[in-house]
Amino acid sequence: MTTTAAAPSLAELVESLAAEGVLGESWRAAFLAVPREVFIPEVIWREAGDDLMPLRRCDEPAEWLHRVYGPHYVVTQVDDGSPAGPDGRGRVATSSASRPDIVALMLEAGRVEPGMRVLEIGTGTGYTAALLAERLGAGNVTTIEVDPQLAERARVALTTAGYGEVTVITGDGAQGYPEGAPFDRVLSTVAAPQVPYSWVAHTCPGGLVVTPWNSAYKPAGLLSLTVESDGTATGGLVNTTISFMPLRDQRIARPAVADVVRDTDAPEVSHTDVHPSDLCNGDDAPFAIALEVPGCHREYEAATGDDDRWRVWFLDAGSQSWARFDYQPNADHWPVQQFGPRRLFDEATAAYQRWDHAGRPSVTRWRFILTPEGQRVELAPERRKHRP
Ligand SMILES: C[S@@+](CC[C@H](N)C(=O)[O-])C[C@H]1O[C@@H](n2cnc3c(N)ncnc32)[C@H](O)[C@@H]1O
Structure with missing residues (x-):
C-alpha cells in the first residue's frame, strides 16, 4: 500500500x-x-x-x-x-x-x-x-x-x-x-x-x-x-x-439558463417591489416556496460590471418556463421577465406572501406526514408560550 x-x-x-x-x-x-x-x-x-x-x-x-x-x-x-x-x-x-x-x-x-x-x-x-x-x-x-x-x-x-x-x-x-x-x-x-x-x-x-x-x-x-x-x-x-x-x-432537473431560455422567446415584462433576497435567502422562506413551487430551480447571476446589476433566474425544464429578475441599485421596483406556461416569479412571490401571512414559520415547524396515500407537509400548530 x-x-x-x-x-x-x-x-x-x-x-x-x-x-x-x-x-x-x-x-x-x-x-x-x-x-x-x-x-x-x-x-x-x-x-x-x-x-x-x-x-x-x-x-x-x-x-x-x-x-x-x-x-x-x-x-x-x-x-x-x-x-x-x-x-x-x-x-x-x-x-x-x-x-x-x-x-x-x-x-x-x-x-x-x-x-x-x-x-x-x-x-x-x-x-x-x-x-x-x-x-x-x-x-x-x-x-x-x-x-x-x-x-x-x-x-x-x-x-x-x-x-x-x-x-x-x-x-x-x-x-x-x-x-x-x-x-x-x-x-x-x-x-x-x-x-x-x-x-x-x-x-x-x-x-x-x-x-x-x-x-x-x-x-x-x-x-x-x-x-x-x-x-x-x-x-x-x-x-x-x-x-x-x-x-x-426522483432526480431533480437543475437546468442551465441556456437549456431553457431561447433567443426567440418573447417574455411578458412586469415590475415588482419584492426583492429576491426575500425569496432566496435563509432557510425559512425558500423552504415554504420549495413546497409550493415544485420543479423550480433558481440560479443567481453575479454582476459583471462594477454597477452592482445582478439577476436571478427561475427555471423549470419540464414546462420550459423561465423568469428573470434584474436587480438595479437605487430602485424601489425592478423588472421581471416571464416566459412559458408557468409564471415562476409570480408563483414564488405568492408562496412567499402566504408564508409571510402565516407568521414567517421556521423550517422546523413543518411536519412531514407519511401515509399509504403518500407524503404531505403541514405546518404544526405554534407552541403556546407558558407564562410564569
Ligand atoms: C451518496 S451515495 C451513498 C453512499 C454510501 N452510503 C456509502 O457509504 O458509500 C448514494 C447511492 O445511492 C444509490 N441509489 C440511487 N438511487 C437508488 C435507488 N433507487 N435504490 C438504491 N440505491 C440508489 C446510488 O447509486 C449511490 O450509489
Whole structure:
C-alpha cells in the first residue's frame, strides 16, 4: 500500500470528527475499526470546471489518500458509470462516499443502538454499511443499491473488510425490502424529495426513517420520521445544511439558463417591489416556496460590471418556463421577465406572501406526514408560550 508522510490517517480523521463534536463515543470505535480506504475505488473523480476528471490512486497516491481521509465527499461514479463528457470526463456525480462528518451526523440522527436491525438505502461504496455492521453485527445490516456494478463492488469490499454477512441487495431501494422487514431503522443515504411509503411500512412502530430530503428550489436537509402504530410516520427536518444526490427515479432537473431560455422567446415584462433576497435567502422562506413551487430551480447571476446589476433566474425544464429578475441599485421596483406556461416569479412571490401571512414559520415547524396515500407537509400548530 502506498502512503506518504503527508497523507492524513484514519486515526487523524476520527480525532478531527470527535473534536468537531460530530462523532459521539458510541460511534468512535466503529469509525476507527472500519478501514475507509478499502471501500474507495482506485479511480475517484475530482472537479475540473463544470466537469469531473478521474483521479487514479496509482498516479497520485497522496492526493487520493488526502481525499479519502480528509473532510471531503469522494465521487466514486459519474453519469451512472458511463462518463458523458469529452475525453472520458464526467458530467454528474452519481455515486459517492459521503463526507465522513455527514456520515457521522446521519448515524447519530438515526439513534442506532446495538441489538437493532437496520436497512440502509443507497449502498454506494459499502462504507456506511460497514460502520453499521461494526456496531450492530453484520447479520443485522441490509443495504440496497440500484446499480449492479456498485452493489457488486460493495459486496467485495465488505467481505474484504470482514463484514461479508451484510446483506447487499441489488434493486430499487424505493421499494424497501419486505423480505427483511420489519426493521428498527431505515437509513437512506440518498435523498428522497418524496419519501417512499415502503420505508415506513418496513419499519417497526416506534422506529425511525431517516433520510436526506431535497428540492429543486434548493432547500435540503435531513428528515427524521417516527413510525406510529397505525402505520403512518410523522417528523420534520433535523438539519438544514446537508445535501445528497436523490434517488434515481426522483432526480431533480437543475437546468442551465441556456437549456431553457431561447433567443426567440418573447417574455411578458412586469415590475415588482419584492426583492429576491426575500425569496432566496435563509432557510425559512425558500423552504415554504420549495413546497409550493415544485420543479423550480433558481440560479443567481453575479454582476459583471462594477454597477452592482445582478439577476436571478427561475427555471423549470419540464414546462420550459423561465423568469428573470434584474436587480438595479437605487430602485424601489425592478423588472421581471416571464416566459412559458408557468409564471415562476409570480408563483414564488405568492408562496412567499402566504408564508409571510402565516407568521414567517421556521423550517422546523413543518411536519412531514407519511401515509399509504403518500407524503404531505403541514405546518404544526405554534407552541403556546407558558407564562410564569
Ligand atoms: C451518496 S451515495 C451513498 C453512499 C454510501 N452510503 C456509502 O457509504 O458509500 C448514494 C447511492 O445511492 C444509490 N441509489 C440511487 N438511487 C437508488 C435507488 N433507487 N435504490 C438504491 N440505491 C440508489 C446510488 O447509486 C449511490 O450509489
